[in-house]
Amino acid sequence: MNYLFVLHDPPYGTERTYNGIRWARQLLDADPANQVRVFNFADAVVSVTAGQKVPHGFYNLAKMTTALTENGGVIGNCGACMDARGMGDDQLIEGAHRSSMVELAEWTAWADQVINV
Structure with a gap:
């Protein structure tokens, strides 16, 4: 099955x-x-910022999303949302990329299941 997750929260x-x-x-x-x-939409784009430092014992979204891409997952980040937050492509973890509404529409058509979190 093909799954698309759409994330919005920080x-x-x-x-x-x-x-x-x-x-x-x-x-x-x-x-x-x-x-x-x-x-990733809105503040969720920050989830794939490289170099996150979190308190000991706290989850690290950069590491979690890197593990996702290493296991075959694909991550797109809303380009307009990145721009609004002053994020450049060079700040993204390896495996995540600047995306667009065009790509989101293509992914939606590709997916058997869309999960909006």
Whole structure:
């Protein structure tokens, strides 16, 4: 199955993005045939900023999303949302990319299931 996760919330201060990434990773682990794509809107774009430093024992969304891409997941970041937050492409973790509404529309058509978190 093809799954598309659309995330909106910041990486910290709420657990919606954290749980969305956990869920996406579980779908990849559950069946090697599953394909997962994640599209980050609004403050969720910060989730894939490289070099995050969090308190000891706290989850790190950059590491979690890197693990997702290393296992075949694909992550697109809303380009307009990145621009609004002053984020450059060079700030993204490896495996994440600047995306667009055009790509999101293509991914939506590709997906068997769209999960809006």
